[in-house]
Amino acid sequence: MPFNESSAPTSFDCPVCNTPIPGYDLTESSYFGCAQCQTYFYYGDTGPIDRKTTFPTRLEPTPLAVGSEGYIDGKWVRVTGIIKKREEKYADPWLEYVLMTKESGYQVLSEFNGHWMVMRPAEGNYQEEKGKNVTDEDREYTLYNRYNCRVLNAVGEFYWDVLEDSKLNISEYIHPPYLLSREVGLQGTEWYKAVYKTPQEITTAFGLPSPLPKPLGIGAIQPSSAGQKRPTVTWLATRLALLVVVIQVLFYIIKPQKTLFDQSYSWNSDSTLPGSNQPIVTSSFAFAGPSAMAIKLKANVDNNWVEVPISLINETSGQSYEFTRTVEYYHGIDSGESWEEGAQKDEAILSHIPSGQYHLNLYPNSEGKNRFSVHVTVVQNPILYSNLFLMLILIAIYPIVLFIQQNVFEHKRWEESDFGP
Amino acid sequence: MLEKLLKIKYVVLAGGLLTAGFAWAGMYGTRLLGDDLESVEKMDNNSYQHGSGRRSGHRTGFYHK
Known part of the structure; x- marks a missing residue:
């Protein structure tokens, strides 16, 4: 090969336009794409040069250029070729950067809509199951895409004929952030594994002076932040x-429920009777706080209601805690269906009541002229289910x-x- | 797991505060949501034993078929 030592590290001139084409791995590479004239040709160890095609469009400037060096997953890589492709069915193109490594042969860094992934040859034998799944020792991949691609441009050096890629039937199976790709061609079937890379990771890996554009949409193997x-x-x-x-x-266990007071009272709702407006005043009880206190009421209401405004009075401090409970219970039969509403009991739970000697003042009221039995229970440390x-x-x-x-x-x-x- | 928890340290902190709040509420019998208490009043020392006529009670509404 006619190497031109003036271009680092080695290069030779394009047979069509004489533009120097850099060569980084000329012992492996046999196919070359000229960035200047878009000529793609074969140039083996022994001549002659075989012009394969001339791509109709020029490759626009790419975030990574041929020759770029970086460290992916801590390993040195160099971009030796760039391929622009699109699916046969869709016009949206993507870029594949061919990466030379020191230890593990070639890798491909793929970028589509700002989503990046590094693809490496996969070892092992994989089988598609149920027509859409592939399982390896670590995870199950689900079929995401099947396509044939078209090569739009290729620049740099390649160890295979990239035009042959358009003859491949490609299936992609995903388990974000991983992808398994099956490429079926005339030469057989090959498998590749890919892992998602963020633009920030690529920017850092190649030491780019400015950040890469933010990705568009959701990538095929972009990990979900929520999912992570x-x-x-x-x-x-x-x-x-x-x-x-x-x-x-x-x-x-340590603050068990304790019944402090349990008493029944009788009351008549007939307001014409003497003393019916008098409150029911309970006897006093000691309360060890601060704690919650439950005041439970039961009344023999039957298709009726009784409203009971209550004052819990701290006999030491004179603090009065005011609240109201209503006991109402209705039942009957409508159109042959029995129904009931409410209950003959109700409960109030008071928060953070301090220690002290307490009693209750109850001010029941209702309609009609009925005699009610009101049962009052006071419980310390009720379970606060709420x-x-x-x-x-x-x-x-x-x-x-x-x-x-x-x-x-x-x-x-x-x-x-x-x-x- | 510790490494993974460090990635969600603010969630861990919020969970810890919530649990501490729950323990405090349980210790002092405090309801975290709502209270049946309507008001707290300071009563005259001589009046708390008998509340006659202090309040007549007023039913604001009830279900009736």
Whole structure:
């Protein structure tokens, strides 16, 4: 080969336009694409030069140029060739950068709409199952795309005839951030494994002076941020939920429920009777706080109601805690169907009540002239189920949000595929 | 797992605070959401034993078939 030592590291002149074509691995490379005149030719160890084609369009400037060096996954690579391709069915092109490595032969860095992936030859024998899945020792891949490609341009040096790529039947199976590609051609079947790379990773890998453009849409193997977080967040949420239940049980043991007061009273709703407007004043009881207090009411209402404004009075401090409960119960038969509404009991739970001697003042009122029996129970340290359920709901919110985000993300990813799940 | 948890350290922190809040509420009998208490008043020392006529009660509404 007529090497021109003036171009680093070695080069030879394009047989058509005499532009120097750099050569980095001329012992392996036999096919070359000229960036100047778009000529693509074969140039083996022994001549002559065989012009294969001239691409009709010039390759626009690419983020990485032939000769660019970088470190991917900590390993040195150099771009030795760039191929522009598109699917037969679709016009959107992508770029494939052929990367020379020191240890593991060639790799391909592919970029489509700002989404990058590094593709390496895969060892092993893979079989498509159920017409759309491929499994390896680590994971199951799902069919995402099948296509034939068209080579639009090729610049640099290549160890195979890139024009032959248009004869390949390519199937891509994904398990983000991984991809398995099957290329079936006349020479047989070859498999490649790819892993997703962010533009930031590529910028850093090649030491680019300015950041690469942000990706458009969802990439075929772009990992979902929500999907990456979800397993850890779910793990954490289940542990927190368990911890909360354990704490609740501990409180049940160390702060057991205790009935402080349990008494029945009789009251007549006939306002014409003397003393009917007098409140029911309970006897006093000691309360050890600060803690919650449950005041439970039972009344023998039957198709009726009784409203009971209540004052819980701290006899030491004179503080009065005001609240109202209503007991109402209705039942009957309509069109042969029995129905009931309400209940003969109700309960109020008061928060953070301090220690002290207390009693209750009850001011019942109702309609009609009925005699009611009102049963009052006061319980210290009732179980605050609302706190428990609130906590469990709060703990579940973020995993649920991530689940929804991940599903929306996957839905958008598969919108780009002809083989949605 | 520790490495993975570090990636969501703010979620871990929020979860820890929530759990601490729950434990505090349980310890002091505080409801985190809603309260049946309508008001707290300071009563005259002589009046709390008898509330006659203090309030007549007023039903604001109820279901009736």
